[in-house]
Amino acid sequence: MDKAAPLAPMRRLDRPEPEVVIERRADGVLILSARRDLPDDPPLIIDRLQQAAERRPEVTFLAERRGPQRHWQRLTYAEAWAKTGAIASWLIAQGYGPDSPPAAILSANSLEQALFLFGAQRAGLPVASLSPSLSLTGDPTPLIQALEVVQPSLVFAQDSREYAAALDRVAAPAARIVTADGKRSLALSALANGSVDAAVAERRLHITKDTPVRIFFTSGSTGPPKAVLNTHGNLAAAVEMLRAVSEPADESRVPVLLDWLPWHHTAGGNTSLNGVVRLAGSLHIDGGRPLPGRFQETIENLRELAPSYFGSVPAAFPPLVEALERDVDLRQKFFRNVRALGYGGAVLPQDSFDRLQASAAAHLGERLPFGSGWGMTETTGTGLVVYWNVDRTGLVGLPLPGLRAKLVPIEDRYELRVKGPNVTPGYYRAPEATRAAFDEEGFLRTGDTVRWVDPAKPEAGLAFAGRLAEEFKLASGTWVRATALRDELLAVLQPHVRELVVAAPDRPWLGALVWLDPATLALADRRADLRAKLDAYNARHTGSSRRLRRLLPSAEPLSLAAGEVTDKGTINTRRVLERRAADVARLYAEPVDPAAIVAA
Numbered sequence: 001m002d003k004a005a006p007l008a009p010m011r012r013l014d015r016p017e018p019e020v021v022i023e024r025r026a027d028g029v030l031i032l033s034a035r036r037d038l039p040d041d042p043p044l045i046i047d048r049l050q051q052a053a054e055r056r057p058e059v060t061f062l063a064e065r066r067g068p069q070r071h072w073q074r075l076t077y078a079e080a081w082a083k084t085g086a087i088a089s090w091l092i093a094q095g096y097g098p099d100s101p102p103a104a105i106l107s108a109n110s111l112e113q114a115l116f117l118f119g120a121q122r123a124g125l126p127v128a129s130l131s132p133s134l135s136l137t138g139d140p141t142p143l144i145q146a147l148e149v150v151q152p153s154l155v156f157a158q159d160s161r162e163y164a165a166a167l168d169r170v171a172a173p174a175a176r177i178v179t180a181d182g183k184r185s186l187a188l189s190a191l192a193n194g195s196v197d198a199a200v201a202e203r204r205l206h207i208t209k210d211t212p213v214r215i216f217f218t219s220g221s222t223g224p225p226k227a228v229l230n231t232h233g234n235l236a237a238a239v240e241m242l243r244a245v246s247e248p249a250d251e252s253r254v255p256v257l258l259d260w261l262p263w264h265h266t267a268g269g270n271t272s273l274n275g276v277v278r279l280a281g282s283l284h285i286d287g288g289r290p291l292p293g294r295f296q297e298t299i300e301n302l303r304e305l306a307p308s309y310f311g312s313v314p315a316a317f318p319p320l321v322e323a324l325e326r327d328v329d330l331r332q333k334f335f336r337n338v339r340a341l342g343y344g345g346a347v348l349p350q351d352s353f354d355r356l357q358a359s360a361a362a363h364l365g366e367r368l369p370f371g372s373g374w375g376m377t378e379t380t381g382t383g384l385v386v387y388w389n390v391d392r393t394g395l396v397g398l399p400l401p402g403l404r405a406k407l408v409p410i411e412d413r414y415e416l417r418v419k420g421p422n423v424t425p426g427y428y429r430a431p432e433a434t435r436a437a438f439d440e441e442g443f444l445r446t447g448d449t450v451r452w453v454d455p456a457k458p459e460a461g462l463a464f465a466g467r468l469a470e471e472f473k474l475a476s477g478t479w480v481r482a483t484a485l486r487d488e489l490l491a492v493l494q495p496h497v498r499e500l501v502v503a504a505p506d507r508p509w510l511g512a513l514v515w516l517d518p519a520t521l522a523l524a525d526r527r528a529d530l531r532a533k534l535d536a537y538n539a540r541h542t543g544s545s546r547r548l549r550r551l552l553p554s555a556e557p558l559s560l561a562a563g564e565v566t567d568k569g570t571i572n573t574r575r576v577l578e579r580r581a582a583d584v585a586r587l588y589a590e591p592v593d594p595a596a597i598v599a600a
Contacts, residue, residue, distance in 0.1 A: 008361035013247040018459045030407040038402030042240040052280035053081035060282040085196035087119025098124040104152035112180040128215035129264035135166035209233025219566040227428040228377045237421035238380035239278040241400035245387035255281030255308045262567045266381035290316035311342035313569040317352040340369040347487035348393040351494035380422040413451040413465040417443035472505035511550040511587045551597040552587040
């Protein structure tokens with residue numbers, strides 16, 4: 001038998017070696033921490049913005065395509081510092097600050113939103129970032145519910161006409177309105193072009209690490225959305241924790257990033273946005289999305305920008321891999337400057353990892369570091385990270401400096417709980433939910449489970465083992481670990497399946513709704529190959545909690561508007577099964593639905 005060809009070497013970055021300190025308790029609980037400490041009081045993000053403006057005043061901070069020609073409109077660090085100072089001056093003069101009700105943002109990522117957001121931070125005014133879908137959907141109920149929680153005193157939206165209905169709702173309780181166009185409200189430009197008063201510097205003296213700064217709503221994929229409070233200290237700690245395990249910044253080069261992740265989610269609004277401020281880099285707002293018909297703009301942006309780093313949700317990588325494999329020009333430009341890759345939000349299929357690495361090896365002669373990690377809204381987007389080179393997906397890594405992870409045994413895995421300076425102080429205006437979220441030692445109950453990659457080698461890190469809230473029982477009473485099963489099946493059914501949802505609670509056996517990859521549509525034997533892959537999987541897993549009897553391909557794409565997909569591109573399983581109850585019935589129908597793929 002021929003031996004497999006040796007893998008190309010993987011690029012080594014100047015990063016710390018993986019290490020972990022473990023406290024082992026008599027009851028089986030483990031307390032994990034990093035050997036390195038985090039500085040007690042790292043500079044706040046607003047201080048980092050000032051440092052970036054002094055260090056690289058004329059460098060692009062943010063850029064966004066505008067107008068019919070889709071040219072990049074840019075905002076330099078010097079402009080950002082001056083304009084946010086003017087906005088903060090106006091806010092302070094109007095009485096807004098740490099003791100006033102929060103502001104709210106209704107619209108999507110934009111240069112104007114960034115100015116409003118950082119201006120509010122400099123004034124000490126906390127900001128609640130709401131999903132634009134709440135304002136633009138036909139059902140006003142989710143927006144009303146969010147506004148009842150936040151009760152904003154000031155609201156920003158990009159476009160007065162597009163957000164007219166939502167602005168009417170917030171105007172009713174007498175919230176003041178600011179928009180980019182200023183057609184029915186205060187114009188942001190009038191605020192941003194004003195003078196910077198001494199009151200801004202004086203206000204900075206009263207903003208501490210404990211001052212509230214942002215409110216993010218959880219995605220609602222495992223229950224009703226909750227309003228998570230972040231402090232200035234949470235934001236500062238989160239970026240420093242990541243920098244502590246990253247390669248040192250090259251002062252001679254400005255990091256260039258392309259990112260679509262929404263700023264009303266912690267990954268985009270904290271990790272991406274605050275991370276680029278920390279580096280004094282350039283963030284280009286991507287108008288593309290990892291959705292059918294929306295990804296080509298991302299491809300063209302990557303071709304033009306040749307970014308220093310590319311990270312996204314797993315859904316972005318299959319179309320990226322396909323484009324890289326067929327487009328020589330894109331390969332040359334994508335790999336020209338990129339130092340490393342990363343994914344988050346869900347598990348990346350191993351097939352996507354391997355194919356992208358093959359493209360990198362063919363072009364560069366080496367594979368690229370491909371990081372992942374674990375974080376949630378309550379941990380300011382980070383917590384555990386794979387900061388060393390690995391050859392597989394599905395890992396969550398080890399605790400970052402400053403974080404303590406508590407592993408509570410549950411059968412063959414552990415419930416993950418965390419404590420650290422990046423962890424939220426609680427949920428906004430929800431004291432009971434806050435008390436329930438923390439255990440008796442002050443560790444946040446994350447609801448996620450993990451297991452050791454290799455129990456004999458803790459430095460190999462932890463792997464994701466499922467989400468407790470998404471587990472369910474079959475009619476037999478057998479528990480199904482649905483999240484971990486979904487990730488495993490998605491890897492097995494490559495390259496045909498882009499997404500799947502495991503079904504269903506209280507049924508006699510397992511099946512799945514699947515969304516097929518258009519790239520394999522022309523293959524005459526696709527159904528036969530899917531059945532063969534399913535049969536091979538079932539041969540290895542005979543228990544009812546893992547064996548699937550049927551797959552049902554869905555022609556209707558998953559819907560962002562209907563809440564089946566979150567704004568950050570992850571799947572809301574509960575919503576999918578509720579909305580597609582008819583498809584679930586077809587999956588279990590007797591006689592078998594002709595569209596179903598039936599295991600042997």
